[in-house]
Amino acid sequence: MRYAEIGYYLEIDLATGNIEKVESDPELTELYLGGLGTSVKQHWDRVPPEVKPFDDENLLIFSTGLLNGTPAFSANRTVVSFVSPQSELLAYPMMGGFWSAELKHAGYDKVIFSNKSPDWVYIWINNDKVEIRDARHFKGKGSLEVQDLIREELNEPNAQVAAIGLAGENRCFTASIEQSRSSSSRLGGGAIMGDKKIKAVAVRGSKDVHLARGAEFMELMEEVKKYINFRNSNPIPGVMTILSGIGSPQEMLHTDEKWHTEGFAWGNARKRRKNFWTEEIEKAWTGTQNTAIKRFISCYNCPQQCGALIDYPGVPRYMMKCFSKLTYGMAAYVDNLEFGFKIVQRAQEYGVDAFSTPQILAFAVELKDAGILTDKDFEGCPPDEDKEGRFVWLLDRLVNREGIGDILADGTYWAAKRIGNGAEEFAHNNIKKHEQLPIKLGMLDPLYYLMYATNEKISITQIEGNWPQAPFPKREQREQFVKEWPQVPDERFKEWLLEWEPRGEKSIPHYPPPPMASEIVDWMEMIHNIDDALGLCAGMASFCLKPPYHINNLPQLVSAATGMDVDRDELKRKVNRSRNLHRAFNNCRGMTRADEKPPEDHWRHRFPELEEELLSTYYAFKGWNHDGIPTRERLHELDLDYVADELEKRGILKDVQG
Amino acid sequence: MSKVKKIVKNIRVDADKCNGCRGCEIACSAFHAEPKYSSVNPARSRIRVLTNRLKDIWLPVFAGEYTPTECAGRDIYTIDGKEYEECAFCRAACPSRDMFKEPDSGLPLRCDMCEGEDEPLCVKWCLTNVLVYEEREVWVEEETEEMKQEELHVGLESLADKYGRDKLMDAVARMNAKD
Numbered sequence A: 001m002r003y004a005e006i007g008y009y010l011e012i013d014l015a016t017g018n019i020e021k022v023e024s025d026p027e028l029t030e031l032y033l034g035g036l037g038t039s040v041k042q043h044w045d046r047v048p049p050e051v052k053p054f055d056d057e058n059l060l061i062f063s064t065g066l067l068n069g070t071p072a073f074s075a076n077r078t079v080v081s082f083v084s085p086q087s088e089l090l091a092y093p094m095m096g097g098f099w100s101a102e103l104k105h106a107g108y109d110k111v112i113f114s115n116k117s118p119d120w121v122y123i124w125i126n127n128d129k130v131e132i133r134d135a136r137h138f139k140g141k142g143s144l145e146v147q148d149l150i151r152e153e154l155n156e157p158n159a160q161v162a163a164i165g166l167a168g169e170n171r172c173f174t175a176s177i178e179q180s181r182s183s184s185s186r187l188g189g190g191a192i193m194g195d196k197k198i199k200a201v202a203v204r205g206s207k208d209v210h211l212a213r214g215a216e217f218m219e220l221m222e223e224v225k226k227y228i229n230f231r232n233s234n235p236i237p238g239v240m241t242i243l244s245g246i247g248s249p250q251e252m253l254h255t256d257e258k259w260h261t262e263g264f265a266w267g268n269a270r271k272r273r274k275n276f277w278t279e280e281i282e283k284a285w286t287g288t289q290n291t292a293i294k295r296f297i298s299c300y301n302c303p304q305q306c307g308a309l310i311d312y313p314g315v316p317r318y319m320m321k322c323f324s325k326l327t328y329g330m331a332a333y334v335d336n337l338e339f340g341f342k343i344v345q346r347a348q349e350y351g352v353d354a355f356s357t358p359q360i361l362a363f364a365v366e367l368k369d370a371g372i373l374t375d376k377d378f379e380g381c382p383p384d385e386d387k388e389g390r391f392v393w394l395l396d397r398l399v400n401r402e403g404i405g406d407i408l409a410d411g412t413y414w415a416a417k418r419i420g421n422g423a424e425e426f427a428h429n430n431i432k433k434h435e436q437l438p439i440k441l442g443m444l445d446p447l448y449y450l451m452y453a454t455n456e457k458i459s460i461t462q463i464e465g466n467w468p469q470a471p472f473p474k475r476e477q478r479e480q481f482v483k484e485w486p487q488v489p490d491e492r493f494k495e496w497l498l499e500w501e502p503r504g505e506k507s508i509p510h511y512p513p514p515p516m517a518s519e520i521v522d523w524m525e526m527i528h529n530i531d532d533a534l535g536l537c538a539g540m541a542s543f544c545l546k547p548p549y550h551i552n553n554l555p556q557l558v559s560a561a562t563g564m565d566v567d568r569d570e571l572k573r574k575v576n577r578s579r580n581l582h583r584a585f586n587n588c589r590g591m592t593r594a595d596e597k598p599p600e601d602h603w604r605h606r607f608p609e610l611e612e613e614l615l616s617t618y619y620a621f622k623g624w625n626h627d628g629i630p631t632r633e634r635l636h637e638l639d640l641d642y643v644a645d646e647l648e649k650r651g652i653l654k655d656v657q658g
Numbered sequence B: 001m002s003k004v005k006k007i008v009k010n011i012r013v014d015a016d017k018c019n020g021c022r023g024c025e026i027a028c029s030a031f032h033a034e035p036k037y038s039s040v041n042p043a044r045s046r047i048r049v050l051t052n053r054l055k056d057i058w059l060p061v062f063a064g065e066y067t068p069t070e071c072a073g074r075d076i077y078t079i080d081g082k083e084y085e086e087c088a089f090c091r092a093a094c095p096s097r098d099m100f101k102e103p104d105s106g107l108p109l110r111c112d113m114c115e116g117e118d119e120p121l122c123v124k125w126c127l128t129n130v131l132v133y134e135e136r137e138v139w140v141e142e143e144t145e146e147m148k149q150e151e152l153h154v155g156l157e158s159l160a161d162k163y164g165r166d167k168l169m170d171a172v173a174r175m176n177a178k179d
C-alpha cells in the first residue's frame, strides 16, 4: 500500500485521446518527495531543451503534493508545471482551493497532459472513469462562469473544476488557470492549457487516502493546531499588520492599505506616493471594501480565510484573494478602490495574472505617452482622462489579441522587443522576462538581491518569508522576537537577527554579509521547496513569520504520513535534489549567471562589487559553478550523476572539477 | 409517573461563520476509519458541507437516519435571499442522493456524535467555531410497558390505514412463517 500518495499518475495524450492510469515508481517519492519535486523529474526525463513552449511535446502537469488529502491543515496546493511561454524556463505556479485533494480522492497524484487536442475539450475525471469531453460550446466562456456550467452539465455539484478564460484560449502569456477562489497565475499556464485546447479539468473523487501512522500524525497535527490558534490570537508585534499574522496576506480582512499604497510603486512600477494614505482615503476605501465583501472563505482544510466572496453592486459575484484588489488601480493611477473590485471580476473571468497584467497595461500607457505607441494603436480607446476606461479597453484588447493587444498579450519583455523604438527601456521591471512586484526601494538588500536574482520561482512573494523583511529598530524587540522562534534551523540564526540593525555597520547592504545571507536565503528557499513538494500553502509555512509548519516539525509529519523515515537532513536533501534538477533543466535551456539579475532600478543604491560577491558566495554555498550551474560534485552528492552527464554532454558543464 | 435524567448531545451550527474548508469532513472520516485515523475520505464523512460558493451557501449537515424510500414531496427553501437546493437540510441517507453513504458498499452512514470521545471530532477540528458542542440534561418520562404498547398500537394503526387490515395481517403471517 502507498501512504499519503496514491501511486498513480493519469497520462492523457490529447492528440490520440489515449488515457492511461500509470503506476508511479515509489523510488521517485524517496528521491523527490512529490508535488513539484516529482513533476520536475517528469519534465527532465521527457521534455528536451529543444522543445518550445507551444510545441506538442511541452508537458502540462497538474500535480498534488505529498500531503494533499491528508488531515494536514492547508495542504491544498495544486502545482501546475510547464515550460513557460514567457520565460521559456520550467514554471510552476500553484493554486490553492479544492482541486488537488479531490484528485487524490479520485485516485491520482498527477495528471500529465501531452500533445494537443484538435478541438476544444474538457476533461472529466470521476474516480476511475475519465473522459475527454467536447467543450466547443464553452469556448469564450469566463473561467469562473464555466466552472459552474460544467458542474451543471455533469450534474455533479461537488466536482472541482480548474478552467481557463478567453486569455488562455488566446494563448496570452499571462493567462491564468482559475479554480474556485484560487488561481495558478504566473508565467502563463493558462496559455499552455489553451494551446492544448483544454478548456477545463473537472474532478470528483471518493476514494481513501491512507496514512502510514495515522494516530501519530493526528497527535502531531494537534500540536500544529494549538500553534495556529496561538498565532491567530498573538500577532507579531512591531511589524506591519499585514506581516503579523499567518496565512496568505489577509488582504480581504485588513482595510489598512498604507503599506501597499505608499510602499509599492504606482503606474508601470514607477512612482511611490508617500502621502497617499490620508484619513479621507482610508475612510472611503474601508467603506468600499466592507461593501464588497460578502463572506470570508478558505481553501480546502484550512482554518485561515484569506479569500472572500465579492458581491459589489453592479458586478457579478466572484471570489478574490490577496493583493489583486490593488494591482489594477495602482497601475492605472486610480485613487478609488471600486475600480479594483470591478476590473478584477472582468480580469478573472478572462483568466489573467493580476500581478503581471496590470503592469503590461501601464506599460502600454507609458509607451503612448512617450510617443512610441501612437493614436492609431489606441483607436477607439476612451480619452486619457478616463483612466479606468482606458485600462478596461486595453485589457479587452489584450485578452482578445486585438490590434495592439496582440503584442501586449506576450508580456512587456516580448512586446517591447516587437515594438522596438526604445520600448525596451519601458519593460524595466522584469527578471527572466517576467514582470515582478512593483517595488522600488532605496538601499540594496543582500537577501532580497539573492532571492530575486536566483530563484527558480521567478516571483519574490513565493521565495521570501521566514526571516523578517526589515530589522527591528530596538534590541529589546529583537530579543523578544527570537525568544520564541522554534522555526529556525539553527540557533545561530537568532544571533544573526539580534545583531541586525536598521543603520550603521550591521545594516543593509553589508549585513547580513554574503556567507550569512547565503544561508538565510537557503533556509527560506528550502522551506518553499518543501511546501511545493508537500502541497502546503506557503502562507502556513514558508511565506510568513513564525508559521505553524517549519523544518523542526515537517520531517515528523512527513514520516508519520508516508512511513518513510525522514529526518531534517534527509528532507532537506530531497528538496535540494529537486531544486538542482530544476536548475539543471533551466540551465539546459540557456539560463546562466547573466540572467540572474534583479531589475536595474529595483534599488536606487546599487553596489556592483558586493552584488557579484553575493552571487558568487551563494553559488559556492549551493555547490554551483561561477555560471550558476550545479557542479558534478554537488550533483553526485545528490545522486544526480545522470544530470551531470547530460550537462557535460551538452557542453553546459565544462569544468569537470566545478 | 417517574422521570429519568438523560443527556442530550447537541452541536450548534453557526453556518454564517462557515468558511467552507471541509476540515470537519476530513476529521470525521479519519476518526471513523478502521483502524482509527488510518485513512481520510470526505465521501465517508458523517458531516457534509453543502457548498454553492457564488450563492454564498456553505451549509454543514449531519447524517441522520437511513430511509429506504425517498420523499414524494420535496421542499426548496429560500432564506435570506438564498435559495437552497432540494433536500438541503435533510439528514437522511436516502436513495435520492449519494450523500451519507459509504462510497463502495452504499451502506448508510450516521453521525454517532463520536461515541466515546469527550468532544466530537468535527467540532474539535473546526477552528472557526462554526460547530459548538453542548450537552444538556433533560428529564424525560421513563418509558413504561404501557407507553411502548401504545406506540406499537399507533404504528400498527397507521400501517393498517395505509395498506388495509387484510394486507397487514398477511404480512404478519408471512413474517411468522419465515421465523
Ligand code: SF4
Pocket (backbone or CB within 6 Å): A074, A076, A096, A097, A246, A247, A248, A297, A298, A299, A300, A302, A303, A304, A305, A306, A307, A537, A538, A539, A540
Ligand atoms: S492560508 Fe489562505 S491561501 Fe493558504 S490555504 Fe489557507 S485559506 Fe488558502
Ligand code: SF4
Pocket (backbone or CB within 6 Å): B017, B018, B019, B020, B021, B022, B023, B024, B025, B049, B060, B125, B126, B127, B128, B129, B130, B131
Ligand atoms: S470545519 Fe467548520 S468552517 Fe470548515 S467547513 Fe466545517 S463547519 Fe465550515
Ligand code: SF4
Pocket (backbone or CB within 6 Å): B027, B028, B031, B045, B046, B047, B062, B063, B110, B111, B112, B113, B114, B120, B121, B122, B123
Ligand atoms: S459528531 Fe462525530 S460522527 Fe458526527 S459528524 Fe461530527 S465527527 Fe462525524
